[in-house]
Amino acid sequence: MVDRDFTNKIRRTLIYIILAIGALSVPFFTQSPYILHILILTGIYLILAQSLNLMLGYVGFLSLAQTAFFGIGAYTSTILAVTYSQSFWVGLVLAIIIPSVIAAAVGIPFLRLSRHSFVISTLGFLLICWLIVRNWVEVTRGPLGIPGIPSPKLSVFNLLDLNFAGRVNYYILVIVFVLVLHILLTKLVRSRIGRAFIAIREDEALAQAVGINTMKYKMLAFSISAGIAGVAGSLFAHYITFLDPTVFEFYNLENILVITLVGGSGTIGGPMLGSIIFTILPELLRVAKEFRLIVYGAILLLTVLLMPEGIGGKFKTYLHKRRIREVYAK
Amino acid sequence: MSAETIFTQHLVNGLLLSGIYGLVAAGLTLIYGVLEIVNFAHGEFYMLGAYFTFIASAWLDLPYYISVALAVALSTFIALIVERGAIRPIVERSFESKVLSTFAISMILANTALLLFTATPRTVKTGLAGTIEIAGVFFSVERVLALLTGYLAFLALHLFLQKTRIGKAIRAVAQNRDACYVVGIDLNKMARITFGLGIGLAGLAGALIAPIFSIEPSMGQAIVLKAFAIVIVGGFGSVKGAALAALIIGLGESLVGGYVSATLKDGLAFLIIILVLILRPQGIFGRATRVL
Numbered sequence: 001m002v003d004r005d006f007t008n009k010i011r012r013t014l015i016y017i018i019l020a021i022g023a024l025s026v027p028f029f030t031q032s033p034y035i036l037h038i039l040i041l042t043g044i045y046l047i048l049a050q051s052l053n054l055m056l057g058y059v060g061f062l063s064l065a066q067t068a069f070f071g072i073g074a075y076t077s078t079i080l081a082v083t084y085s086q087s088f089w090v091g092l093v094l095a096i097i098i099p100s101v102i103a104a105a106v107g108i109p110f111l112r113l114s115r116h117s118f119v120i121s122t123l124g125f126l127l128i129c130w131l132i133v134r135n136w137v138e139v140t141r142g143p144l145g146i147p148g149i150p151s152p153k154l155s156v157f158n159l160l161d162l163n164f165a166g167r168v169n170y171y172i173l174v175i176v177f178v179l180v181l182h183i184l185l186t187k188l189v190r191s192r193i194g195r196a197f198i199a200i201r202e203d204e205a206l207a208q209a210v211g212i213n214t215m216k217y218k219m220l221a222f223s224i225s226a227g228i229a230g231v232a233g234s235l236f237a238h239y240i241t242f243l244d245p246t247v248f249e250f251y252n253l254e255n256i257l258v259i260t261l262v263g264g265s266g267t268i269g270g271p272m273l274g275s276i277i278f279t280i281l282p283e284l285l286r287v288a289k290e291f292r293l294i295v296y297g298a299i300l301l302l303t304v305l306l307m308p309e310g311i312g313g314k315f316k317t318y319l320h321k322r323r324i325r326e327v328y329a330k
Numbered sequence: 331m332s333a334e335t336i337f338t339q340h341l342v343n344g345l346l347l348s349g350i351y352g353l354v355a356a357g358l359t360l361i362y363g364v365l366e367i368v369n370f371a372h373g374e375f376y377m378l379g380a381y382f383t384f385i386a387s388a389w390l391d392l393p394y395y396i397s398v399a400l401a402v403a404l405s406t407f408i409a410l411i412v413e414r415g416a417i418r419p420i421v422e423r424s425f426e427s428k429v430l431s432t433f434a435i436s437m438i439l440a441n442t443a444l445l446l447f448t449a450t451p452r453t454v455k456t457g458l459a460g461t462i463e464i465a466g467v468f469f470s471v472e473r474v475l476a477l478l479t480g481y482l483a484f485l486a487l488h489l490f491l492q493k494t495r496i497g498k499a500i501r502a503v504a505q506n507r508d509a510c511y512v513v514g515i516d517l518n519k520m521a522r523i524t525f526g527l528g529i530g531l532a533g534l535a536g537a538l539i540a541p542i543f544s545i546e547p548s549m550g551q552a553i554v555l556k557a558f559a560i561v562i563v564g565g566f567g568s569v570k571g572a573a574l575a576a577l578i579i580g581l582g583e584s585l586v587g588g589y590v591s592a593t594l595k596d597g598l599a600f601l602i603i604i605l606v607l608i609l610r611p612q613g614i615f616g617r618a619t620r621v622l
Contacts, residue, residue, distance in 0.1 A: 056426065060426075062425075062426045062429060062430075109604075109607070109608040110607075113607055115425050115426070116368060116425055116566075117562070117607050119368070119425075119429055120368065120558050120562065120603065120607075121603060121604055121607050123555070123558075124555070124558075124559075124600040124603040124604050125600075125604070127555060127597075127600050128597060128600045128601070128604075131593065131596055131597045131600070135593045250551070254433075254437055257430065257433065261430060290441040290442075290444040290445040291441070291445055293437055293441040294437070294438050294441045294442055294445065296437065297434045297435070297436075297437030297438035297441065298434070298438060300430065300433070300434040300437065301416055301431060301434035301435065301438070304420065304427050304430045304431045304434065305416065305419050305420065305431070308423070308427055
């Protein structure tokens with residue numbers, strides 16, 4: 001008999017390929033700017049939600065600072081592009097490096113704290129970033145915001161010359177980022193490092209007792225997640241082409257909490273599902289933003305109360321149970 | 331104005347802020363002590379207290395005193411519903427579930443207020459005219475009233491916790507839950523009373539502040555962080571620590587805002603949170619008995 005794991009792996013790879021082709025071929029079916037706009041934002045929020053997922057779902061630390069790293073990434077990329085006329089790619093690299101370095105710096109004190117204090121200090125960090133961006137007018141222009149952020153361009157000698165100004169091109173760009181992130185994250189959480197993350201989530205003291213340097217792994221996860229949030233920020237800024245301190249508002253935080261939790265934290269597919277649901281849902285609920293947030297709040301509350309593992313977690317349990325039944329049937 | 335009058339003004343305003351922060355933070359710290367929940371929705375009840383006062387006095391034309399009482403009663407009533415529906419089911423769950431549950435409540439309450447009252451700032455008129463002179467500086471009656479009521483409420487809370495049977499039981503739960511099972515203290519009941527009491531205090535703070543500052547749906551988010559700062563400085567679960575920390579932060583904000591810069595005033599609470607957490611995670615007045 002063929003090895004089950006092997007067939008499963010092939011099946012999973014096939015599903016990914018089909019999903020990838022499906023996602024990339026959307027522009028062949030519709031070029032509606034409205035639909036593409038929604039899908040681009042979904043992709044960006046998915047990347048941000050995955051950064052939260054890595055901390056909350058795998059390491060078990062609820063970080064409210066992810067939207068701060070998103071904002072820092074957005075501002076880094078924007079200031080480089082507008083003030084220093086650097087290309088999107090330079091901005092993108094620094095939008096990964098700077099949030100990661102800041103995360104490592106604040107992680108040294110924050111990650112030593114208990115999980116309670118960690119949540120509150122990350123919230124404090126978010127608000128300090130917000131305050132700094134609003135008041136450091138010489139660099140960020142404060143509440144006025146920075147307009148005219150250029151679209152990304154890619155030219156490789158004379159062979160390739162791409163401009164990501166149009167919605168179709170930007171959509172492809174975002175999807176490529178989503179796919180690359182998906183593959184890298186899946187690899188990461190299944191690696192030795194990922195298993196160390198999960199061990200910390202399950203029991204930090206025990207993880208330490210079996211020789212895992214928990215501080216090192218927590219720092220690593222926090223930095224990686226900040227870098228991922230920075231990528232999302234950079235993509236966001238160059239898409240919207242205007243940036244002001246409202247990126248630090250609670251709206252983004254609430255959005256990714258709902259996407260991650262309802263989709264299922266601790267699974268890579270969960271937030272993906274969550275981001276799709278919470279892109280379609282607001283379009284069905286074409287009402288005031290406040291009303292939508294009330295509904296989101298209610299959904300978040302119900303999820304925490306009734307289904308803390310999220311849809312993704314439920315699915316995982318179902319697959320696990322089926323597998324057990326099959327093994328027993330044999 | 332002489333330097334002295336300015337100083338008196340900042341001092342009295344700081345004391346007023348301290349009283350308000352103290353009420354909000356005392357509720358937060360009590361709820362943490364008994365239910366082990368960091369209530370992210372705490373500020374929203376402060377906001378509700380202010381809006382209930384606004385409804386009662388501006389729309390229903392009730393006198394200010396009755397409006398305040400009504401606001402406290404209504405916020406407590408809503409708190410009891412919330413406790414029943416969203417807090418009790420998660421008391422035994424992980425810390426993250428508790429945070430997310432209260433975060434969801436905060437989202438629901440803040441956005442409901444935004445939907446009903448819009449973001450337009452409102453003011454409450456009490457009909458109390460006149461000023462009171464303190465050390466050569468004149469303050470409105472409303473301000474002095476809020477200040478005094480705030481401190482009286484705090485004193486009443488202290489006496490309640492120290493002298494009454496229920497107050498003692500609440501402190502007992504905060505100290506040692508298992509021992510409470512042994513001596514037959516009803517933990518669920520204590521949790522309910524504490525949640526109602528804590529929220530009532532936040533509602534009172536909102537009602538007292540309503541005639542002094544303009545009220546808006548986002549006011550809860552602004553104060554809850556300050557209350558966190560106070561609770562962290564005072565040590566989680568300690569009401570006395572919260573009182574001292576509220577004095578430090580309230581006066582600190584008023585003086586920093588008056589003499590240094592308004593930006594630093596807004597950031598002061600967050601800076602204090604982070605500094606204290608790094609240097610003394612058990613809080614300045616807290617004892618390192620429980621690893622938080």
